[in-house]
Amino acid sequence: MTETADSNVRTAAPPDEAGIERLYSSELANETEFLAARTRSVGSRRANEVLASLDLKVRSYSVLSLACSGLNPSQRELAEFLFLDPSQIVALVDQLEKRGAVKRKADPRDRRSNIITPTAAGKKLYAEAAAEVQAAGESALSALSPDERNQLRDLLRRVAFADQQD
Amino acid sequence: MTETADSNVRTAAPPDEAGIERLYSSELANETEFLAARTRSVGSRRANEVLASLDLKVRSYSVLSLACSGLNPSQRELAEFLFLDPSQIVALVDQLEKRGAVKRKADPRDRRSNIITPTAAGKKLYAEAAAEVQAAGESALSALSPDERNQLRDLLRRVAFADQQD
DNA sequence: CTGAGATAATTGAGAAAGTCAACAGTTGAA
């Protein structure tokens, strides 16, 4: 929205009509859960934009990232960690495998499991993607100081990984 | 790349360290954007559970909440604020209107716009839903102290609403 | 006042994502 010269013009403007910012004072806008959802929306939108040039989305990027983590995740673990259905992991790994970024490797200890490992091309792709995602993330957090960014990340970590029971 | 310091455990390479918690040390698990997405997943899952008894979801709850805010939002404003397509707002308002929770009111200043206002039953429904959602939210934040919860909410607020000033 | 362009709500279609049940191969234990 281009806030041009008419931003100060009060053309008999009614008092209750101000613009969408007035909704910032709603109860909903003060619920942590809603704010997390909105933050995620903003973040994933930006991330998807920068990832589009690499033909990736946040989903496939997440799988690629974990495949490159050196932690040798199985598909079941990817599903559990990313809160996705195992069948969705199948599709995501299919795509990444088809383009030569990851490989399914049989787990020698449990031949039911597929361990997802990156190829050389996959590692390179991840390096590029991670750089772009991180840059976009910094941009999204530009309202916060470096200290505050660390604070936010640590608080989110504790909430995001708190529910190990249920 | 992943210089996971072997400070806690002496297992330098994790060949098959059981448990999904080992993925907490991945790069992905330290990206704020990913943590926001996971926090939102946890939160909306819990919220949807408690809202199911009232035949609501987070989406319809959000619309109902804003309708009850006294801020007289139009459908277009709801769409913009909730990052939803206007056509999705139509469906959500249709549902809420059909069950008698909200009403479409013509905006006297612009007859193209529908202002969404709650009925008496809608206000009551929102009161019940808000209480349950808040309780679920407190439960989800049980890992944080009251001070930390406020901190988190304020940091999220600044990030979630930062892109509006750009 | 009138016509052109913009905006709000609505509808419908198609793509993407989420959910769920069933199945084959494998594992671990009685």
Place this chain on the structure above:
DNA sequence: TTCAACTGTTGACTTTCTCAATTATCTCAG
């Protein structure tokens, strides 16, 4: 061995997302 549980996979189904087109209304230049 036999059986219950688990992993990955497929397919069907539902929900959500995205976008184009339509109608009614508004704004504004001429």
